[in-house]
Amino acid sequence: STCIVVPPLSIELLSFTAQCENNHVKLNWQTATETNNDYFTIERSADGINYESIGTVDGAGNSSTTLHYEFTDSSPVGGGREGALYYRLKQTDFNGQFEYFDPVVIETCSDFSIFPNPAGDELFIELTSLEDKVTAQLQVTDLLGRTIKTEQLSLCKGNNAHKISLEEISSGMYFISLGDKEKTLRKFIKQ
Numbered sequence: 001s002t003c004i005v006v007p008p009l010s011i012e013l014l015s016f017t018a019q020c021e022n023n024h025v026k027l028n029w030q031t032a033t034e035t036n037n038d039y040f041t042i043e044r045s046a047d048g049i050n051y052e053s054i055g056t057v058d059g060a061g062n063s064s065t066t067l068h069y070e071f072t073d074s075s076p077v078g079g080g081r082e083g084a085l086y087y088r089l090k091q092t093d094f095n096g097q098f099e100y101f102d103p104v105v106i107e108t109c110s111d112f113s114i115f116p117n118p119a120g121d122e123l124f125i126e127l128t129s130l131e132d133k134v135t136a137q138l139q140v141t142d143l144l145g146r147t148i149k150t151e152q153l154s155l156c157k158g159n160n161a162h163k164i165s166l167e168e169i170s171s172g173m174y175f176i177s178l179g180d181k182e183k184t185l186r187k188f189i190k191q
Contacts, residue, residue: 010035010093011059014066018087018106025073025106027087034063041090042071048086048103059091076106112155112178118189124161125153125176138164141175148174166190 014030027042037059043051057069076085088103113126125138140149148169153162169190176186 010097010099011037011091013089013101016089016101016104018085018104020106021072025076025085025087027071027073027104029069029089031060031063031067031069034060034067036093036095037061037063038092038094040069041092042073043088043090044073044076045086045088045103046084048105051086051088053090061094112186114176114186114188115161118191119166120191121165121167123164123166123176123188125155125164125178126161127155136178139177140164140169141177143173143175 011034012032014032016027016029018025018027020026029040031037038061039059040057041053042055042057044054045051054073055071057071060067073085073087084105086103086105089101090098091101092098115124115126117123135152135154138149138151138153139147141147149164151164155162171190173187173189176188
């Protein structure tokens, strides 16, 4: 009779968390042990099915102590009102073998959400930031970066959504931003 040797997991993951910080998503994870751990790949998804790699973090190789890792997603673009994002870790050994860990979900981190998306002649914008009130310039740009529409608006948290007219805008894909260039962009489609 032969014994089947099951190789031990390369890492023992203690935790994997995601949180919003200033329109960024900060990911933290801890390992209890590591064996031949080359690197981690951080993957992001808008639907929890299709993931894309957004960065890598070097592993410790071999370790038997608790290690802390972090990675910041500085452009967490969700979409529409349900702006949830999914993040998962992929761990790769020095020999190229890899494993995935269960994803974490985080609600939209942006200052605002838009709906409906795709939009008709009207688009609504709603404040989702931690601030109670934001007074800022709203800007709609096309895919070439040309400004299509600007509007000064004041949004209060918990207040009704602000309506933006899109009647004069032709069908296509656009970006909407609130405030300066650092604010999160939202992509929307005008039908």
